[in-house]
Amino acid sequence: MLEGAHPGAITDAERKLLLAWLAGPRVSEDYDNPDLGDSAPSELLARRCLECHARAAVKGTHADAKVSLEYWEDVKAVAFSTRIEPTPIKLLLASTHAHALALGSLSIVLGLLLCATRFSTRLTGALFGVAGVALLLDLAGWWLARESDAFVTLILAAGAAYAFATGLSIVLVVLDLWLPRRT
Ligand code: HEC
Structure with a gap:
């Protein structure tokens, strides 16, 4: 105006x-x-x-x-822009760098621990796999969402899958340590 x-x-x-x-x-x-x-x-x-x-x-x-x-x-009802701008490339790059390295190594360590537990390899392998693929899709989604906002759904779905697989993996590793030793 x-x-x-x-x-x-x-x-x-x-x-x-x-x-x-x-x-x-x-x-x-x-x-x-x-x-x-x-x-x-x-x-x-x-x-x-x-x-x-x-x-x-x-x-x-x-x-x-x-x-x-x-x-x-x-x-205040009209003073703020309602356009949501994409994260600046520099920030996205720094964030991807930090998260890919940190979460990637976390997932590898957690996955290996999970494979060393007593639980069936089908379950542990599936969780390890889901975490790895979900992390890749989540990080890819950050970049793809710049091209089309349809990929925001990918960030949500992959992020939820990653959190679920990681959370459950931690619970299983703790359970394996906590439960009585198998004879
Ligand atoms: C002489 C009367 C008058 C004055 C003074 C005036 N406006 Fe307006 N304003 C209008 C009218 C009439 C409309 C609706 C028509 C239009 O959209 O242009 C309007 C519409 C608006 C709108 C859009 C409202 C909407 O959401 O549809 C905004 C924002 C606005 N004015 C801001 C201002 C600001 C800031 C000032 C002071 C710097 C100002 N106006 C001074 C008459 C005025």
Whole structure:
């Protein structure tokens, strides 16, 4: 709304201040920050917008303006972007690096421990396999989800399978240590 042509008067400097506030990381902190004085967003909104966007105005003479911008309660409903941006590549790379190495080695150690337990090789092998494949699919999903959000489901499903297989493996290893020795 601020970037386009909008009814009401506002100077370019005020418009810039409001846009910088909305794009910045301190939307709620700076809304009525007393240090900003007359340039605080709440002051700018009161000066330039409430003529049409006060609660009473949008209920009465300015019903066409639709949203109230009088209180933080009203403003916060429209002040945040609802677009969800993908994680920056740099962060994703660092996160994949950390998780692949840490969870990969965890799963190998846990899988080998599991294979050394008394439980049937069919069960232990299946859990080891599920954990390995699920981890691979989960990590792959992080990258594929950048191309299509359908892969978000893959992250959820593979993540759940990985957590289940890992959790159960830990329980089985502990049980094997805890139960009386087999004769
Ligand atoms: C002279 C009256 C008037 C003033 C002053 C005014 N607006 Fe508006 N505003 C409107 C009208 C009318 C609409 C609905 C028509 C439209 O979408 O352009 C609207 C719509 C909006 C919307 C979209 C509401 C929605 O979700 O549909 C936003 C956000 C907004 N204004 C912000 C502001 C801000 C911020 C200011 C102060 C810098 C401001 N307006 C000043 C009249 C005004």
